[in-house]
Amino acid sequence: MPVTDSETKNDSFHNEESLLSEHSGSLFVFTGNVALGGNASQSSTNWGGDANRAIDGNRNAFYGNLSCTHTNTDDEPWWSLDLFTAVPVLCIKITNRQDCCWQRLRNIEIRVGLFPATQNDKNQVCGNIVGLRAGETKVISCGGMLGRFINIHKKEKGILTLCECEVYAHNKIL
Numbered sequence: 001m002p003v004t005d006s007e008t009k010n011d012s013f014h015n016e017e018s019l020l021s022e023h024s025g026s027l028f029v030f031t032g033n034v035a036l037g038g039n040a041s042q043s044s045t046n047w048g049g050d051a052n053r054a055i056d057g058n059r060n061a062f063y064g065n066l067s068c069t070h071t072n073t074d075d076e077p078w079w080s081l082d083l084f085t086a087v088p089v090l091c092i093k094i095t096n097r098q099d100c101c102w103q104r105l106r107n108i109e110i111r112v113g114l115f116p117a118t119q120n121d122k123n124q125v126c127g128n129i130v131g132l133r134a135g136e137t138k139v140i141s142c143g144g145m146l147g148r149f150i151n152i153h154k155k156e157k158g159i160l161t162l163c164e165c166e167v168y169a170h171n172k173i174l
């Protein structure tokens with residue numbers, strides 16, 4: 001009977017739920033890279049480095065392989081990802097350029113929240129990047145911070161290049 005099936009399923013979930021009591025009695029599943037379903041923009045574009053190259057699912061860090069972004073020399077360049085729906089963000093993985101210019105990825109602030117880059121001050125700070133090695137992929141933990149937008153802001157004049165920005169979240173299923 002359907003009722004019996006439902007009860008069995010609920011019992012099964014309840015057992016797992018008790019193992020995850022730190023999540024307010026709810027059960028979560030981890031997602032894949034949700035950045036792949038979003039849309040990216042940036043303060044400006046040069047050298048053909050479209051903002052969506054950072055969400056093409058490819059960490060290749062050699063600029064000539066057409067998978068890294070590139071802004072102009074802006075006062076404070078930014079890159080922004082719209083996920084179209086708010087999700088609890090567990091972590092963000094950012095990959096730096098490798099063939100040259102890796103030192104440009106410094107003095108970076110990452111904010112996650114419900115507001116686009118134009119209102120980024122209203123979002124919470126998830127983390128900062130002081131600097132990364134050539135081609136390095138850095139994991140920034142956001143602890144489940146709720147966000148539709150991932151905004152990466154370089155807090156000095158220069159060029160912003162990202163070779164990949166991955167976003168991992170969890171979905172509440174019970």
Ligand SMILES: [Ca+2]
Nearest residue numbers: 053058067163
């Ligand atoms: Ca890429």
